[in-house]
Each structure stands twice: as structure tokens, then as C-alpha cells.
Amino acid sequence: MRFISIKGGEINTKKRNYRAGRGSDCQGKLSIVGIGPGDLSHLSQRAKEAIAGSEVIVGYTTYINLLGNLTAGKKVISSGMTEEVYRAAQAIEQALEGKNVCIISSGDPGIYGMSGIALELLKSNNAKRIKIEIIPGITAASACASLLGAPLTQDFAVISLSDLLVERKGIEKRLRLALKADFTIVLYNPKSRVRIKPLERAWGIIKQYRRPKTPVGIVKNAYRKDEEVKVTILKDAPSLKDIDMTTTIIIGNSRTFIKNSYMITPRGYNLEKLKS
Numbered sequence: 001m002r003f004i005s006i007k008g009g010e011i012n013t014k015k016r017n018y019r020a021g022r023g024s025d026c027q028g029k030l031s032i033v034g035i036g037p038g039d040l041s042h043l044s045q046r047a048k049e050a051i052a053g054s055e056v057i058v059g060y061t062t063y064i065n066l067l068g069n070l071t072a073g074k075k076v077i078s079s080g081m082t083e084e085v086y087r088a089a090q091a092i093e094q095a096l097e098g099k100n101v102c103i104i105s106s107g108d109p110g111i112y113g114m115s116g117i118a119l120e121l122l123k124s125n126n127a128k129r130i131k132i133e134i135i136p137g138i139t140a141a142s143a144c145a146s147l148l149g150a151p152l153t154q155d156f157a158v159i160s161l162s163d164l165l166v167e168r169k170g171i172e173k174r175l176r177l178a179l180k181a182d183f184t185i186v187l188y189n190p191k192s193r194v195r196i197k198p199l200e201r202a203w204g205i206i207k208q209y210r211r212p213k214t215p216v217g218i219v220k221n222a223y224r225k226d227e228e229v230k231v232t233i234l235k236d237a238p239s240l241k242d243i244d245m246t247t248t249i250i251i252g253n254s255r256t257f258i259k260n261s262y263m264i265t266p267r268g269y270n271l272e273k274l275k276s
Contacts, residue, residue: 028095032115034108034137037223038066058091059104088117095130107139141186144248148217149262156184161198179209187249203238215252215263
């Protein structure tokens with residue numbers, strides 16, 4: 001296994017000229033793989049096959065580490081947070097050389113993941129030279145919901161609180177509209193070491209539209225080491241401090257309730273005669 005680790009630096013993708021190193025008629029492959037929440041037992045069979053068949057694996061260092069021995073014998077290109085564009089560019093370049101490449105995305109690659117970046121970067125004249133496969137994975141909303149009970153059995157909205165790529169005003173507008181529509185809310189990327197205000201403001205907005213006893217589920221490191229699962233109510237949720245980028249928060253709708261320590265959002269069936 002050969003690691004290439006990149007730290008910092010700006011990547012100018014406009015000046016990069018992708019050329020096939022094994023002849024212009026050869027076809028590489030780029031698999032954009034969702035690895036789910038992180039535990040290998042939740043990795044799909046197709047994802048395992050794609051990783052096993054690859055020559056090159058590209059990914060965020062933390063996600064590469066989650067793969068364990070699956071990276072053995074592969075060329076590994078890893079980098080840190082906020083370097084998604086670099087990773088996508090590297091994956092495309094390797095595939096254009098005729099290699100079988102996997103770019104790794106946590107959860108599902110099409111949900112705040114790497115598939116959008118890779119497809120945007122791929123030039124039209126190179127598209128026919130690479131076979132693309134997007135392999136779905138279990139996203140954080142599904143993984144965390146399974147640990148909390150059944151909070152997402154009605155309509156729900158997923159909103160990222162990260163304002164690195166979306167203006168905070170836009171995020172807050174979406175949050176307000178979803179709350180007005182009585183969606184169950186799933187919050188991704190709630191807080192980082194330096195980005196604290198968005199979550200504080202979100203709690204204030206949520207309190208305007210939800211009653212104090214609204215169930216709230218907070219899951220940290222879902223299906224990973226040091227997993228934490230809390231079911232609480234909105235009145236108490238803002239006081240919880242151990243929230244970071246590995247945390248997902250689920251806020252119930254007007255009908256969500258807690259039973260036997262589980263969050264439940266009723267689907268709408270008439271179960272009164274059968275409840276026990």
C-alpha cells in the first residue's frame with residue numbers, strides 16, 4: 001500500500017490537463033463509493049467489490065482509515081478536510097490514465113458527498129474515456145434514525161448547518177420553511193471547533209416553531225467507536241455541549257413522541273385498538 005498524503009495548498013483545476021497515460025483509446029474507471037456510517041459491517045457488497053477491484057483509492061484521511069485492511073495493496077491518495085475538489089481532481093486524473101479508481105465518500109456519495117464534485121469537474125471531452133459508477137451508501141440520517149427509533153417515518157428535511165459553501169441566511173431560510181411545513185428536521189454538520197454560532201442560531205429558530213417538549217435525538221459517531229445516542233426534548237437540547245461534526249441531530253415534528261426511550265413519528269395508521 002502506497003500513501004500519498006496532501007496537506008493544504010490551493011488546487012487550480014482549470015489549468016490541469018488530464019491526459020491518458022496508457023493511450024487515448026484506453027478506458028479507466030471511477031467508482032464513487034459511499035461507505036456508510038463507517039463500520040465495515042454496514043458497507044454494501046457492491047462497495048466492497050468496487051474497493052477490492054480498484055488500483056487507486058482516493059479519500060479524506062479519516063474515511064480512508066475506516067476502511068482498514070481494504071486498502072492493502074492499493075495506491076492511496078488522502079488529504080484533509082476542505083480538500084474535496086483536490087481529491088475529485090486526483091481521482092479523475094488517475095482514471096484518465098486508465099486506472100481503476102475509487103473515490104471514497106462517507107454515508108452516501110450523492111448526499112453532501114463526492115459524486116457531485118466529481119461529475120462537475122469531469123470535462124465533456126473526457127467523459128467517454130472514463131466509466132463512472134456511483135455506489136450508494138447508508139447516509140447519516142438513516143443510520144442515526146435507526147439508533148433513535150423511528151423518527152423519520154413521515155416527511156422529513158435534511159439541512160446542513162455548515163456555512164462554508166452556503167450562506168448562513170440561506171441555511172436559516174430553509175430551516176424556517178421546513179419547520180413551518182412541520183417536517184421532521186435532520187441537522188448535519190451542526191458544529192465545529194470554530195463554527196459555533198450556526199447551531200446556537202438554529203436552536204433559537206427551532207424554538208419558535210416547536211413546543212418545548214418536542215423530542216430531539218442526538219447521535220455522535222453513529223456505528224463507530226465512541227458512539228453516543230441521546231434522546232431528549234427541545235427544552236433541554238441546547239444545553240448539551242458535546243456536539244461536533246460527527247454529530248447528527250434529529251428534531252421531531254408536531255406528532256413525534258417518545259415511547260420506551262425511542263423517538264417515534266407516527267406514519268398515520270390507526271393503531272389505537274392494537275397498542276400495548
